[in-house]
Amino acid sequence: xxxxxxxxxxxxxxxxxxxxxxxxxxxxxxxxxxxxxxxxxxxxxxxxxxxxxxxxxxxxxxxxxxxxxxxxxxxxxxxxxxxxxxxxxxxxxxxxxxxxxxxxxxxxxxxxxxxxxxxxxxxxxxxxxxxxxxxxxxxxxxxxx
Numbered sequence: 001x002x003x004x005x006x007x008x009x010x011x012x013x014x015x016x017x018x019x020x021x022x023x024x025x026x027x028x029x030x031x032x033x034x035x036x037x038x039x040x041x042x043x044x045x046x047x048x049x050x051x052x053x054x055x056x057x058x059x060x061x062x063x064x065x066x067x068x069x070x071x072x073x074x075x076x077x078x079x080x081x082x083x084x085x086x087x088x089x090x091x092x093x094x095x096x097x098x099x100x101x102x103x104x105x106x107x108x109x110x111x112x113x114x115x116x117x118x119x120x121x122x123x124x125x126x127x128x129x130x131x132x133x134x135x136x137x138x139x140x141x142x143x144x145x
Contacts, residue, residue: 013083016042031072041076048136049080056111056131060085063109067091067100067118073137077113093118104128 016038019028024039036044052058064086068074081088089107091100104112110127116134 013079016079029072029075031070031075034072036072036076041079044073044076045079045083048076049083051136052080052086052111052131053084056129058084058086058111062086062111063089063107064111064113065089065091065104065107065109067093067112067114068133069093069115073133077133 020038020042024042025037027035028038028041029036052064058064058081062084064081066074066077066081066088068077078088089103089109091103091112095103111129111131113131113133116132
């Protein structure tokens with residue numbers, strides 16, 4: 001079953017690349033009043049994936065917790081994690097703090113992608129590296145223009 005999952009992830013990434021090449025200026029995702037084209041989505045997720053691998057140390061099969069509200073960056077983050085081959089652990093922004101801490105502890109996740117507003121999640125999970133999506137996003141968005 002793991003083999004089938006890896007093939008499915010590869011198909012998703014290849015479909016995104018193909019669509020990005022064929023329809024680079026077409027709308028890919030929209031949220032509230034903002035839209036990213038396929039080229040912008042591919043660029044943002046490529047840059048974020050590179051940052052996660054080269055600067056943070058995320059590797060294939062690592063569990064990466066994602067604790068943020070719905071946004072374009074959330075979708076871009078998930079695509080970046082697919083590109084890396086990492087597993088993402090969704091942490092619902094509305095879950096109580098104790099539930100989030102329990103999920104982090106049980107998953108043994110070493111990384112947490114979150115936002116400045118949610119960064120205050122104090123957890124007893126040892127070795128958890130927090131990645132502030134808001135700070136990083138300012139740099140990544142410069143490349144979208």
